[in-house]
Amino acid sequence: xxxxxxxGYEVAAALREAFDIHVELATHATMVLILGLGQSPDDLDRFxxxxxxxxxxxxxxxxxxxxxxxxxxxxxxxxxxxxEAFLGVADAVAVDDAVGRVSAESIAGYPPGxxxxxxxxxxxxxLVAYLRELKVSGARLHGASDPLFETICVLRS
Numbered sequence: 001x002x003x004x005x006x007x008g009y010e011v012a013a014a015l016r017e018a019f020d021i022h023v024e025l026a027t028h029a030t031m032v033l034i035l036g037l038g039q040s041p042d043d044l045d046r047f048x049x050x051x052x053x054x055x056x057x058x059x060x061x062x063x064x065x066x067x068x069x070x071x072x073x074x075x076x077x078x079x080x081x082x083x084e085a086f087l088g089v090a091d092a093v094a095v096d097d098a099v100g101r102v103s104a105e106s107i108a109g110y111p112p113g114x115x116x117x118x119x120x121x122x123x124x125x126x127l128v129a130y131l132r133e134l135k136v137s138g139a140r141l142h143g144a145s146d147p148l149f150e151t152i153c154v155l156r157s
Contacts, residue, residue, distance in 0.1 A: 001029050005060030009138025011051075014058050019050040027111045028137045074130060076121035085120035085155055092151040095132075098123045101154035109134035110142040123152065 001008040012026035025032040035044070079102045080088070090104035101123055108115040109131065116134075117127055135141055135149050145153050 001031065002063045004055050004058075005062050006055075006058055007137050010058060011054060013138075014054045015050065018054055018057075021047065021050060025111050026138070028134075028139065074116055074127060076117065076124070076127065078118075078120050079122050080120040080155065082118055082120045089156045090153040091156050092145065092153050095128055095149060095152050098152045098154050099125050099128060101157070104153040104155050105145055106143040107131060107152075108142045109139040111139065113142060115143070123154065 007028050008026040008031045012023045012031055015021040023031045024034045085104050103117050103121050103123055104119055106115050107117045141149055
């Protein structure tokens with residue numbers, strides 16, 4: 001998807017809106033489609049045409065920027081055992097105010113669905129930036145108490 005200048009989320013949304021085509025999974029850089037065994041060649045030709053039409057309509061010059069972090073960039077410090085943090089008394093605070101605090105929730109950008117933050121881990125500036133990038137690019141923040149990612153639940157100090 002990057003060569004289109006768009007994200008997989010944008011192309012998937014455009015396919016859904018224009019042709020009622022629902023992709024199985026879209027990411028920042030890819031899309032996955034599921035085809036049935038009985039899918040006819042005509043259906044595949046129609047999809048190829050629809051896909052080309054959407055990309056031609058929404059593509060932008062340049063390539064979409066990859067959301068890549070250096071290995072270890074999101075290694076979180078476990079401060080409190082996860083169960084204790086998950087069941088502890090928590091407050092919802094503004095995301096920027098949560099930096100340095102201990103998470104009381106689990107958040108995974110979906111896709112890929114791998115948790116970036118777990119209960120009991122210290123919230124870092126890098127983590128907040130990563131989750132914001134995912135959100136802005138169209139990912140769903142699975143497990144986040146606030147789907148808009150304006151607040152986050154942290155253990156009460």
